[in-house]
Amino acid sequence: MASEDEEFTMLFQDFYPSLCRFLECLLGGRAPLAQDLAQESFLQLHRTAWGTIPVGEARFWLYRVARNMAINEFRKSHTRYRLFDRVVEVMSPRARNPEQEYETQERKTLVLEMLQTLPEDQRTALLLREQEQLSYREIGQVLNISESKVKVDIFRARASLRERWNKVSGLSRCAGLGN
Amino acid sequence: MNCSFTEKISLLIDGELPATEAREVERHLFTCAECQELRADFLNLRTHIAGFETSLQPAVQNRDLKKILGTERRAPARGLRWSFGTPAVAFAMLVIAAAIIGLVFYQSFNRSNRDSRETATARTTPSPVPSRSVEQSRQQEPEATPEPTREQQPSQNKNNDEAPRSKPSTPKRAPVREPKPGEQFASIPDPIRAADAQTLTAMHFEKSETLLLAFRNVRLNEPNSAIEVGYERKRAQQLVYQNMILRREADAAGDVQISSLLESLEPILIDIANLPERPNQDAVRVIRERVERKNIVPLLRVNSTALARALD
Numbered sequence: 001m002a003s004e005d006e007e008f009t010m011l012f013q014d015f016y017p018s019l020c021r022f023l024e025c026l027l028g029g030r031a032p033l034a035q036d037l038a039q040e041s042f043l044q045l046h047r048t049a050w051g052t053i054p055v056g057e058a059r060f061w062l063y064r065v066a067r068n069m070a071i072n073e074f075r076k077s078h079t080r081y082r083l084f085d086r087v088v089e090v091m092s093p094r095a096r097n098p099e100q101e102y103e104t105q106e107r108k109t110l111v112l113e114m115l116q117t118l119p120e121d122q123r124t125a126l127l128l129r130e131q132e133q134l135s136y137r138e139i140g141q142v143l144n145i146s147e148s149k150v151k152v153d154i155f156r157a158r159a160s161l162r163e164r165w166n167k168v169s170g171l172s173r174c175a176g177l178g179n
Numbered sequence: 180m181n182c183s184f185t186e187k188i189s190l191l192i193d194g195e196l197p198a199t200e201a202r203e204v205e206r207h208l209f210t211c212a213e214c215q216e217l218r219a220d221f222l223n224l225r226t227h228i229a230g231f232e233t234s235l236q237p238a239v240q241n242r243d244l245k246k247i248l249g250t251e252r253r254a255p256a257r258g259l260r261w262s263f264g265t266p267a268v269a270f271a272m273l274v275i276a277a278a279i280i281g282l283v284f285y286q287s288f289n290r291s292n293r294d295s296r297e298t299a300t301a302r303t304t305p306s307p308v309p310s311r312s313v314e315q316s317r318q319q320e321p322e323a324t325p326e327p328t329r330e331q332q333p334s335q336n337k338n339n340d341e342a343p344r345s346k347p348s349t350p351k352r353a354p355v356r357e358p359k360p361g362e363q364f365a366s367i368p369d370p371i372r373a374a375d376a377q378t379l380t381a382m383h384f385e386k387s388e389t390l391l392l393a394f395r396n397v398r399l400n401e402p403n404s405a406i407e408v409g410y411e412r413k414r415a416q417q418l419v420y421q422n423m424i425l426r427r428e429a430d431a432a433g434d435v436q437i438s439s440l441l442e443s444l445e446p447i448l449i450d451i452a453n454l455p456e457r458p459n460q461d462a463v464r465v466i467r468e469r470v471e472r473k474n475i476v477p478l479l480r481v482n483s484t485a486l487a488r489a490l491d
Contacts, residue, residue, distance in 0.1 A: 005248060012244050021233035031234035039243045046247050047455065072461060104232065111227050129193060130228040136195050155189040162220045 008050055012042060015059055018132060019066055025127050026070045026120075029112040033073065041066040063132070063142045067124055074120070114164055122157035125150055182213050192221055283431045376428050377486050380437060383421055384483035387444055390414045391476050394451060395467060399460050406463055408454055415451035422448055440482055443473050 016038060023034035041062050053061055115123050121143070128134045128142060136150045143150070187204045190196045196204060208214055394411045422445050429438035450466050470476065 008248070009244065012247070013240075016240055016243070017233050017235050020235045021231060024233055025228075025231060034233075035235060035239065035243070039247065042243070043247050043250060047250060048453065107227065108231060111231055115228070127228070130225050131231065136193070151186075151190065151195070154193070155186050158189055158221050158224060159185075161224050162217070165220070165224065 004051060007055060008046060011055065011058055015062060016042065019062055022063065022127055022131060023066055023070055025112065025115055025131070026067070026124060027073065028116045029108065037066055037069045037073070040069060060138060060142045063128065064144075067143070071120065110168070114161055114168075117164060118157050118160060121145075122153045122160070125153040126157040126161075129154055182211055182217075184211065184214050185217055188214055188218050189221060192218060192225070279427065279431065376425070376432070379421075380425050380429070380441075381483045381486035383418065383425055384440075384479045384486070386414075387418055387422070387448070388476055388479040388483065390418065390451070391447070391470055391479070394463075395470065395476075397463060399463065406458055406460060408451070408458060408463065409456060411451055412454050412456075415448045419445065419448040419452050437482065440475075440478055444475060444479070447473075447475065 019038040019041065020031075020034050023037050024031050027034050027037075044065060045058060045062060049061060050058070115127070118126070124143060125139055128139045129136075134142065136147045136154075139150045139154075140147045145153075184204055184207050187196065187200070188208075191201055191204050208218065390411060393414075394408070397406055397408055397411065399406060422441055426438055426441035426445065429441060447466065447470055450469075454462060454466075
């Protein structure tokens with residue numbers, strides 16, 4: 001049992017931040033909600049699936065469960081958490097200096113806004129590829145779709161983002177994100 | 180994006196192209212300015228997306244870990260999982276299944292042999308008094324085929340200790356002759372056993388129906404509140420093992436209708452048994468929808484009534 005907990009702790013330390021980031025991008029920056037869902041995903045893994053699935057596949061299991069939870073959230077009210085999230089962002093302690101913080105925040109906002117313009121399946125596939133560096137086969141496994149659909153989704157997502165990026169390039173240059 | 184290589188640029192930067200094709204695309208990149216620009220833009224996007232930082236604080240992460248490790252794990256989930264855990268377990272289950280199937284075939288083969296012999300004897304010795312010919316044929320039977328009765332004895336004895344007690348309830352065979360030593364267990368426990376199984380199945384259907392109705396009536400109050408399903412979980416845990424046993428018996432008896440109904444019921448019972456103490460609404464709703472979709476409750480009711488009537 002102790003070794004199982006140790007293994008679980010290692011998995012948690014390795015993937016919890018990644019899962020939070022993935023959910024944050026998927027949910028359009030709602031950090032507290034993303035952390036809640038990430039915690040809930042790990043909680044489900046610990047309570048029900050840990051020990052019944054191979055450790056190597058636990059990561060895919062987590063992304064699949066987390067994504068399903070995020071989809072459920074999309075269906076619920078979009079406005080409920082928005083105000084609360086803003087309050088948390090304003091109140092949370094910051095380690096960086098204000099200028100650096102402003103730049104980081106601007107960059108995050110831009111990336112999130114652009115990601116939100118994509119359809120959910122394309123956004124998820126692209127995030128799993130770019131942030132989590134999963135292969136197409138692994139992405140297909142997580143999302144339960146074929147590799148060819150993954151290929152098409154990722155390409156379309158990139159093409160679409162590129163087009164938008166070029167449109168707002170002037171704005172991004174002002175924010176220090178120029179190509 | 181007019182160039183035909185654009186989609187391959189995406190695959191190239193992901194390392195998803197076969198080596199030969201990757202070399203071809205790289206060669207193309209030397210000559211095509213559009214594709215060069217595209218690759219640069221895709222890589223630039225990657226930098227921004229991959230460079231996104233989470234707002235998670237390390238203190239929050241540690242707190243969440245403690246919270247998760249502090250929760251109790253659900254033991255039954257391991258026992259009731261669908262997938263085979265290890266090759267050893269899978270092998271053991273296969274051996275058990277093969278043994279059960281073999282036993283069933285062996286018994287049915289012996290029974291059909293005995294029946295055909297009885298019929299053949301009855302045909303070859305026509306008599307104005309039918310009961311006498313049957314009697315004769317039955318009296319001849321043990322001498323002609325002593326082995327099957329002797330071999331059946333341990334298995335019958337093990338499966339049903341009530342065989343000698345229940346013997347008088349089979350009027351067809353009882354008055355024919357006195358069974359020889361060792362033969363008594365081989366004679367007629369099957370209808371009794373079938374009746375027992377039917378009674379158990381009817382009762383099981385009734386209990387399952389009650390459980391599913393109770394589960395359907397669980398109140399989903401607040402949008403985010405947890406739901407109390409302790410009773411339903413406990414009941415499902417009790418019923419799921421019985422369901423497995425009855426399903427196997429129905430399979431062995433070749434009762435396709437009962438077997439398929441039990442088969443539909445089993446995953447639902449397992450899902451309810453595996454619910455957490457206070458599950459969220461979605462988990463409960465998903466199971467309810469499945470119950471509705473499969474139309475299980477009316478089927479249980481119809482079958483339990485039919486079985487009860489057949490027993491009467």
